[in-house]
Amino acid sequence: MAVFLVLGSVISLQFGAAFASQLFGQIGAPGATALRLGIAALLLAVVVRPKFRQETVVLGMTMAGMNGTFYLALERIPLGVAVTIEFLGPLGLAAVLSRRPRDFVWVGLALAGVVILGVREYTGAKLDLVGVALALFAAVFWACYVLAGRKLATAGLGTGGLAGASLIAAALTLPYGLSTAGAALFEPKMLLLGTVVALMASAIPYTLEIKALKTLQASTFGVVLALEPAAAALAGAVLLGQHLSVVSLGAIALVITAGVGAALRKAPAPRETPAPRDADLVLPVPQ
Template sequence: MPVFLVLGSVISLQVGAAFASRLFGEIGAPGATALRLGIAALMLAVVARPKFRPETLVLGMTMAGMNGTFYLALDRIPLGVAVTIEFLGPLGLAAVLSRRARDFVWVALALAGIGVLGVREYTGAALDLVGVALALIAAVFWACYILAGRKIATAGLGTGGLAGASLISAALTLPYGLSTAGATLFEPKILLLGALVALLASALPYTLEIRALKSLRPSTFGVVLALEPAAAALAGAVLLGQHLSAVSLLGVALVITAGVGAALLPARAPRETPARRDEDLVLPVPQ
């Protein structure tokens, strides 16, 4: 079921992001980005023969931008806050693409939950404004990634297209990563942790998402991703010691409710005509 593919991606991605934060002290955010995308690209290239089309170039560029800016943000602000801000990308996309009133109900509920999570006090200091700005840029790239990934899925490029896009994103981020991390990037312990991060935060979630995007409407996919901030907050609490407050738990509950509602309600809705379903699949052209 496509919804469970997205849920698996959500959990894997946030656990991977928590582990990635441990790399920052060793190789910095650019190095962690390059290592993650590079190893993930090799993993996917082993599984499927890379395919290079204009669609894979667009997806590779969005993956590089999304991961690069997010990791730079994660180096400055807590995981839960970074993902909460970044989620404004798919949430905004869901609102723009929605054509039914009930979709806006779930978007509004998810937005309320994100607002509650956003006011959580992780530290006594004010949030780093550069980190917030980087997370907002990552949000734009995330929305573009959804559109580009949908294009890959509907064009029948599948995992091969994803492998090609991953190689492109790795090539775009490797020079900056090498310039900041140097030879440390290739130390055995760094490579081992990088491989774990690549599997959990890139290879596995991207594969699951590409398969899900083949049959899920982009608007539904975007709202189901409301689980991302909740998963990030939980991963931060369990793996990074960023403990949840009662207010944060309320935000998590609101976001989960919105995600589950968006996933289940369309399945119970009356069947639409083929013409309407085809209309729902029309997307703006990715930049």
């Protein structure tokens, strides 16, 4: 049952990203980022009192960077490809922290998949290199986010620290969002869609994963998390009409295999509780 909860979280997260990309034509990626983070931060602030400390500020900065670069990447490359490239961040971090040479094999396998995606033609045109670069920046921010999230969690700041970090992330992205989207950011339709994105990409995944992690081992969580590129490809095909070629799907499968392999080969460690991966959620341990 817990595995299905995490799987539901992964699907909800990626379909939320697909809905967010539909906002790009009206308010742009910066506007969508600001709207999503702003609404999510307000929702969290209503539920719990925000806490502010050094760990909160660092986490908020990584959240803003991760979401900002990822959404900019979605303007240029398909959702499934962007998530696949971004997944290199936590996967590479897990290998580095493990200090075991064999784990670099999984990183190499994932990198091979990303390289294939980078040179493969998509709907008659090669992938936008700027979009690929932005997704790689998002991967770096995701790795930094993992470290910052773990620091916040071990500092005992809890959900209050998460709420504070979300407010900081929203404050950092709002000026750029306003400069590109203007008053359109506050139109009823945009606010409604932004709320849907905030719920699907934040509230729902958080609730499902927290319930699942009461009984689910971290290694199993990592295996299910590795399915994110596949879920992203599915969401892109269903909602955005982004149908990938067989070769591109094979490249995504390489990254998924690397993620599953890295999770299964991890040595047993003291029990820690990882939290959902997303801009509004703390991820205390690398996946």
